[in-house]
Every structure is written in structure tokens, then in C-alpha cells.
Amino acid sequence: MSENLFEEPPVDQDDTRPTMTVPKVEPGEKNKTSNRLFGFFLLLLALGLTAGAGIILLLPADSSESTPVTQPAVVQNPTNTAAPTLPLTPAGVINDPIGAMIEVYPTLDPQTALSLLEKPIEAPPQDFTRIARNLTDPFTIIPARERTEVIKHTVQQGETIESIAVRYGITPESIVWSNSRRVIQAIRPGDELNIPPVDGVYTTTSGATLSIRDYAERYKVDDPFIILDSPYNPQLAGLGPDDVPPNNTPIFIPGGEAEEVVWVANIEVSDSGDSGSSNSGSTGNTARPTQGPPMVSFARGEAGSCGSQPITGGTLWGNPLARGTYTITRGFSSYHSGIDLAAPIGTPVYAANGGSVIFAGWNSWGYGYMIALIHGPNMTVYAHLSEIYVSCGQYVDTGTIIGAVGNTGNSSGPHLHFEIRSGSNYEPYDPAATIGF
Numbered sequence: 001m002s003e004n005l006f007e008e009p010p011v012d013q014d015d016t017r018p019t020m021t022v023p024k025v026e027p028g029e030k031n032k033t034s035n036r037l038f039g040f041f042l043l044l045l046a047l048g049l050t051a052g053a054g055i056i057l058l059l060p061a062d063s064s065e066s067t068p069v070t071q072p073a074v075v076q077n078p079t080n081t082a083a084p085t086l087p088l089t090p091a092g093v094i095n096d097p098i099g100a101m102i103e104v105y106p107t108l109d110p111q112t113a114l115s116l117l118e119k120p121i122e123a124p125p126q127d128f129t130r131i132a133r134n135l136t137d138p139f140t141i142i143p144a145r146e147r148t149e150v151i152k153h154t155v156q157q158g159e160t161i162e163s164i165a166v167r168y169g170i171t172p173e174s175i176v177w178s179n180s181r182r183v184i185q186a187i188r189p190g191d192e193l194n195i196p197p198v199d200g201v202y203t204t205t206s207g208a209t210l211s212i213r214d215y216a217e218r219y220k221v222d223d224p225f226i227i228l229d230s231p232y233n234p235q236l237a238g239l240g241p242d243d244v245p246p247n248n249t250p251i252f253i254p255g256g257e258a259e260e261v262v263w264v265a266n267i268e269v270s271d272s273g274d275s276g277s278s279n280s281g282s283t284g285n286t287a288r289p290t291q292g293p294p295m296v297s298f299a300r301g302e303a304g305s306c307g308s309q310p311i312t313g314g315t316l317w318g319n320p321l322a323r324g325t326y327t328i329t330r331g332f333s334s335y336h337s338g339i340d341l342a343a344p345i346g347t348p349v350y351a352a353n354g355g356s357v358i359f360a361g362w363n364s365w366g367y368g369y370m371i372a373l374i375h376g377p378n379m380t381v382y383a384h385l386s387e388i389y390v391s392c393g394q395y396v397d398t399g400t401i402i403g404a405v406g407n408t409g410n411s412s413g414p415h416l417h418f419e420i421r422s423g424s425n426y427e428p429y430d431p432a433a434t435i436g437f
Contacts, residue, residue, distance in 0.1 A: 147197035148231045150178070150252060155191040170199050177258040178202035181335025197232060201256035205249045213241045219256030230254050259335065260412060261366065267379075267426050270295045270308065296358060296426070298372045298379075304361020306392035313355030314376030317435055318398045320352045320418050321405075328437060329415060332430035338381065338419035339431045345386050345414045347405040351396045352380045352418070352435065360388050367417070368409020371402055379426045381419035384411040 153164060161183060165172040176183055178194040178201060187193070196202045201219045216224040224241040227233060232252040239245060295308040325347050330340040351373060358379075359372035367383035371390060386406025396402060407414045420431045431437075 149197065150202050150232075150250070151195050153193045153195045155187050155189055155193065157189045159187070159189075161187060164193065164195070168195050170196065173257075173261050174199045174201070176261050176335070177256070181333075196252055198254055201253045201258050203251055203253070205245050205247055205251065208244050208247050211242050211244050212236070212239060215251060215253060216241075219253045219258060221253055221256050226255070227251065227253055260330075260410060261335070266299055267421075268297045268300060268308075269311075269425065296374055296379075298359040299363055299365065302359075302361070302363050302365075304359050304363055304370065306358050306360065309356055309358040309374060309393060311374055311376060313353070313374060313395070314378065315354035316398050318350060318352055319435055319437065320350055320380075320382060321347060321416060322350075326416070331432065332428075337428035338383075338417050339437065340415050340417055341437070342413065342415040343405045345404070345406055347416075348401045349382055349385065349403045349405060349416055351398055351400045351402050352420075353378065354397045355380075355395070357390045357392055357394045357396070357402075360390055360392055363409065366410030368411060369403075369406060370409075373402075377422060379419075379421040381417075381421070383417035383419075384408050384415060 153168075155164070161172045161175055165175055174196055175193060178196050183191075183193065194202050203215075203219075210218075212227055213224045216222070216227055221227065228236055228239060228241065230252065232254060235249060236245065236251070245251065293310045293312060296311050297305065297308045299305050300307065321341055321343060326341040326343040328339065329342045330336060332339055349371075353373065353375040355373045355375035357371065358374045359370065361369065363370050363383070367381070369385040369388060370381060370383040371385065371388060372382075373380045373396065382403060384406050385403040385408065387404040388402070389404075390396060390400075390402045405414055405416050411417075418431055419428050420434055421428050
């Protein structure tokens with residue numbers, strides 16, 4: 001065994017908190033006496049407070065000295081108890097105790113209100129269309145979306161430029177300006193037409209000569225960025241107003257306008273007419289109906305149409321306007337079926353040849369107020385008039401005043417649109433080839 005080198009110091013048995021740092025303090029008699037007196041005083045104070053509280057609780061309450069307590073307002077459900085009424089003034093208001101004027105709102109008698117509450121409420125009629133759902137054949141309702149590209153339409157039997165335009169929600173002019181101009185004369189089943197997404201002009205560059213700014217000016221668009229920033233022209237991305245697009249680049253000009261379109265009215269020709277007369281001789285033989293001359297009608301169904309008229313007339317040619325009174329603003333072309341002679345409104349218009357009136361009045365194909373004369377194998381048309389001086393079936397000679405220059409129909413200013421038509425179907429040709437303007 002090794003020797004224990006640590007010797008624990010002796011412990012005082014009376015010390016309950018042995019420690020090596022805090023010395024034991026012996027309590028004195030004086031401190032013990034003070035603690036006893038302080039505890040006795042606290043006991044007496046507690047007894048006094050308890051006795052006072054008991055006396056207060058046992059005494060009766062004095063209502064005369066109690067302080068009024070304000071109770072919060074409580075909203076209750078209405079009952080059948082009649083509410084007190086305040087006197088009404090002649091003006092329909094209530095005088096409250098302090099003299100303020102309170103507006104009166106209409107009220108219901110309790111019995112009336114009760115009877116109304118007991119009455120069942122009738123549902124108002126529903127004004128809507130219920131969509132029936134077929135759970136066995138579900139489908140997705142696709143909303144109409146705007147097109148952003150030019151599409152192709154194949155012409156069907158019976159379709160016209162007007163009906164196609166209505167179908168796609170654009171003007172007939174926009175279809176003409178986006179296709180070969182021969183569609184003005186006629187469209188045939190199987191023809192493919194460019195259909196722009198909105199009104200405007202669709203074209204293809206021919207030769208790298210014109211800039212985007214040039215195309216904007218040609219088709220009457222103020223800002224070339226209308227073309228460049230259009231979602232219809234992604235192929236022009238990266239180009240500027242003065243840049244020239246490559247050859248054969250398609251371009252759509254939103255809101256653009258090309259040349260004035262003059263529509264070709266329907267002309268019907270029959271080989272012969274039936275006079276409708278018959279004669280009975282004394283011998284009892286019945287004569288065959290006499291055959292009349294061929295008949296023609298111009299824009300049958302229009303307000304100014306004269307119906308079928310005999311093909312007669314034909315004399316010398318003359319100028320439809322007096323020399324010195326007009327200016328040639330536009331000549332004949334494949335998409336313009338006549339010649340435009342600008343003149344002031346009211347300038348006299350003369351018959352360019354002798355013949356009969358087959359149309360005199362309003363035409364909805366863009367001609368406005370117009371006159372058509374038949375001169376045997378030829379026909380003349382006078383459009384955009386302000387006045388008409390002839391009537392259906394009337395025969396006129398060359399140089400007869402038949403109307404006055406105007407600005408009606410599809411016209412951009414006062415002028416006479418003059419046509420000469422010839423051939424079996426009275427197709428238009430260049431009037432300058434016959435009349436020296």
C-alpha cells in the first residue's frame with residue numbers, strides 16, 4: 001500500500017454547509033429576536049386586512065352612492081314589439097331631443113313585413129342559352145384566332161370575289177390587290193387566290209430595286225415601320241426602311257391601298273328576242289311568232305338596270321367630254337377597264353355614239369351613278385356621274401348630253417370613268433384606240 005499523501009481537514013459536525021472558503025458564522029441572540037417581532041407584525045396586518053374585507057362584503061349596498069356604469073349597445077333581432085315613434089315635422093324629418101333634424105327613411109309595419117317573409121320568392125326568368133354537353137363525345141372549344149400569314153383559297157363553283165371577301169372578313173379590294181388583276185374580270189373554279197390576314201396589299205418584290213420606304217409610299221402607308229414591325233412580315237427581320245429586300249421576297253403592307261378597282265358588272269346577251277306577237281289570217285292559218293333582234297342586259301338586278309333591251313344603234317364616234325374640259329388621269333389596263341377623265345363636277349357628259357339606254361341609275365359595283373348605252377356590236381359606259389338626264393330604252397344620238405361629271409361610287413375625286421366594250425360578250429378594250437382623247 002502506498003502512503004496517503006492527502007490528509008482531509010477535520011469537519012465540524014455542527015456546520016451544515018462545510019466549505020473551505022466561507023467561515024461559519026454564529027447567530028446572535030439579537031438577530032433572532034428581531035426576526036420574531038417582524039413576523040408577528042406581518043401576521044397582525046394580514047388578519048386586519050381579512051377582517052376589513054369581510055365587513056365590507058357583509059354591509060348592504062347603497063344605491064344612492066353607486067356610480068352609473070355605461071353598458072355597451074347590443075344589437076338584437078327585430079321582434080314584433082312596436083317601436084316608439086317620434087313626432088314628424090311637415091318636412092318629413094324627426095326632431096330629436098337636442099333639436100337636430102334627422103332624415104326619416106320608410107319603414108314597414110311589422111305585420112306586413114312578416115307576411116312578406118312568409119311569401120315564397122319566385123325566381124326571375126333566365127335569359128340565356130344552355131349549352132348541352134355530350135360526355136360521350138367531348139371536344140375542345142377553340143376560340144377564333146387572328147391569322148398572321150397569307151393563305152391560299154381555292155375558288156369553288158358559284159363563289160365570287162365578294163362572297164370570298166365576306167367569308168374571310170376583308171374587303172374585295174384587298175383580294176384584288178393581293179392577286180393577279182385578272183380576277184377583276186372573272187374568277188373560275190379551281191383558281192387559287194392569296195387571302196391576306198387583314199385589309200391591305202400583298203405583293204412580291206420583282207428585282208432588287210425598291211426599298212421598304214418605296215413600298216410604303218407606293219401603297220400609301222405613312223410609316224415604313226408599319227411594314228417592318230408587322231407580325232405578318234417575319235421575313236423582313238433585320239431590314240431597315242432604306243434597305244432593299246431580295247428579289248421574290250413576299251411583302252404584306254397592312255392597311256395599304258393600290259389602284260382604284262373598277263368592278264366588271266354582269267352582262268347577259270341572248271341571241272334573239274321574241275316579239276310575243278301572233279296573227280290569225282282569214283284562212284285560219286296561225287302565223288309563227290316573229291323573231292326580234294338580239295337582247296342585252298347590263299347588271300341585271302341593280303337599281304339602274306333596264307332589264308333586257310334590244311341590241312340596236314351604232315353610228316359615228318365622238319368624245320364623251322368636250323375638249324379642253326378634262327385631264328387624263330388614268331388609262332386602260334388589264335385591271336382598269338376604261339379611261340379616267342378628271343373634270344369639275346357638273347361638266348356635261350355626251351353620248352359617244354348613237355344607241356339606246358340599257359342602264360341608268362345607281363350601280364353598287366363601284367361605278368356609282370352611271371349610264372350604259374348599246375350601239376349594236378359596241379357598248380359604252382359612263383360612271384361616277386352626279387346627274388343623269390336619260391331613261392331606260394331612250395334612244396340618243398352621238399353628242400347628246402346624257403349626264404354630268406360627278407364623284408359617286410368608288411371614286412377618289414371628280415372624274416368620268418369611260419369604257420368601250422365590244423365582241424360577243426362585250427369585253428372592255430382601250431377607248432383611246434377608237435377615240436382620240
